[in-house]
Amino acid sequence: MKFTKMHGLGNDYVYVNCFEEKVENPEEVAVKISDRHFGVGADGLILICPSDVADVRMRMFNSDGSEAQMCGNGIRCVAKYTFDHGLARGDSEFSVPGQETFKNSLRVETGRGILKLGLAVGDDGKVEKVCVNMGQPILKGEDIPVALNLDEVIEEPIEVEGDVLRMTCVGMGNPHAVFFVDEGVNSIVLPKIGPKVENHDLFPERVNGHWVEVHAPDEFTMVTWERGSGITMACGTGACACGVAGVLTGKTERVTKAHLPGGDLELNWCEEDNCVYMTGPATEVFTGEWPE
Numbered sequence: 001m002k003f004t005k006m007h008g009l010g011n012d013y014v015y016v017n018c019f020e021e022k023v024e025n026p027e028e029v030a031v032k033i034s035d036r037h038f039g040v041g042a043d044g045l046i047l048i049c050p051s052d053v054a055d056v057r058m059r060m061f062n063s064d065g066s067e068a069q070m071c072g073n074g075i076r077c078v079a080k081y082t083f084d085h086g087l088a089r090g091d092s093e094f095s096v097p098g099q100e101t102f103k104n105s106l107r108v109e110t111g112r113g114i115l116k117l118g119l120a121v122g123d124d125g126k127v128e129k130v131c132v133n134m135g136q137p138i139l140k141g142e143d144i145p146v147a148l149n150l151d152e153v154i155e156e157p158i159e160v161e162g163d164v165l166r167m168t169c170v171g172m173g174n175p176h177a178v179f180f181v182d183e184g185v186n187s188i189v190l191p192k193i194g195p196k197v198e199n200h201d202l203f204p205e206r207v208n209g210h211w212v213e214v215h216a217p218d219e220f221t222m223v224t225w226e227r228g229s230g231i232t233m234a235c236g237t238g239a240c241a242c243g244v245a246g247v248l249t250g251k252t253e254r255v256t257k258a259h260l261p262g263g264d265l266e267l268n269w270c271e272e273d274n275c276v277y278m279t280g281p282a283t284e285v286f287t288g289e290w291p292e
């Protein structure tokens with residue numbers, strides 16, 4: 001099986017072009033191929049497949065083999081692969097209301113529907129940066145899902161190992177719980193608290209957990225424990241959820257820069273269409289062949 005290793009801000013996945021390859025058991029392959037000692041090493045597996053309704057369809061599997069609805073860093077890499085490898089031409093325009101216009105765009109079918117993306121193409125004809133319309137955030141408790149019968153889950157208490165924390169929950173197709181911390185994100189012991197939050201009874205489908213330090217209304221730093229993959233260097237859907245949580249709690253403005261361990265993302269929860277726009281890089285690292 002031919003594969004391509006790609007990353008978005010260090011959130012790395014093994015990508016398989018399913019226009020050419022067939023992956024019989026992606027859940028099992030994801031676990032084996034993601035292993036950093038016995039496999040290729042990645043946060044998971046992403047399949048780029050033909051679609052009847054969009055340019056391509058993506059399926060993403062965490063390193064524990066679970067399938068997630070969406071991956072923000074992954075979709076930027078899917079767009080780069082699709083354009084750079086000629087799977088689609090992407091020759092129509094894409095614009096962010098009242099902001100940038102991109103000459104090239106793509107439509108990607110995901111577990112949360114069809115998402116549109118604008119491509120910034122460099123002088124070498126390859127995609128350098130991608131802006132994704134991540135859709136409208138999901139705020140109702142049961143839709144995220146969180147086991148709380150609330151229209152919005154803002155600064156609600158959650159007990160973790162005897163401590164009562166305050167969480168704001170946002171769905172970006174997949175579920176996110178955001179914790180604002182005053183004492184800096186380095187004070188968070190992710191391997192200890194991450195699994196407790198991910199598997200807490202309040203989250204029927206588990207959850208991605210993020211800890212956020214706000215520096216200014218337009219700037220924050222975040223660290224992440226991802227559902228199904230643990231600590232990652234970046235989480236795109238998570239950054240969008242943190243941007244939305246910042247607005248809901250009155251801590252940030254709608255346009256923000258998120259600092260993640262692997263680099264920065266630009267976020268815009270646009271008032272005009274209620275959609276979240278996320279802009280960041282996508283990088284191809286190497287190609288290889290997996291024997292199984």
Ligand SMILES: N[C@@H](CCC[C@H](N)C(=O)O)C(=O)O
Nearest residue numbers: 068071072073174235236237
């Ligand atoms: N790294 C991703 C999110 C991947 C899926 C997540 N772990 C989940 O299970 O929901 C991103 O960049 O959004």
